[in-house]
Amino acid sequence: QVPLAESGGGLVQVGGSLRLSCAASERTFSSYTMGWFRQAPGKERKFVAAIDWSGSSTSYDDSAKGRFTISRDNDKNTVYLQMNSLKPEDTAVYYCAARDGNINYNFWNYRYWGQGTQVTVSS
16 A cells, blocks of 8 residues: 555646645655646546656646646655646646556556645636
């Protein structure tokens, strides 16, 4: 088990920023690829960004490129998602997830999940 706990969500105005954090309580966190996904009401969970175990490789959905940055601190067992220039369409519940393998864009390939944190961007 790799229990994950997200934090940092909230209400922000258009153009604002938020930094999401995902803390893992398992020391083997550093061996996992970590991903961020989001799910808006009535929609499927979608890939946002992912980072490999070392932090040397990252990948982003087109909607996040240039605005979001994923990073990790393996000493703190934490992965981050810095979100800038937020738009109303970024409103969703954001989930972090972990998988034992390479970066992957499909949520069903991630084994461990957090409970999610709500991000609401108001206009």
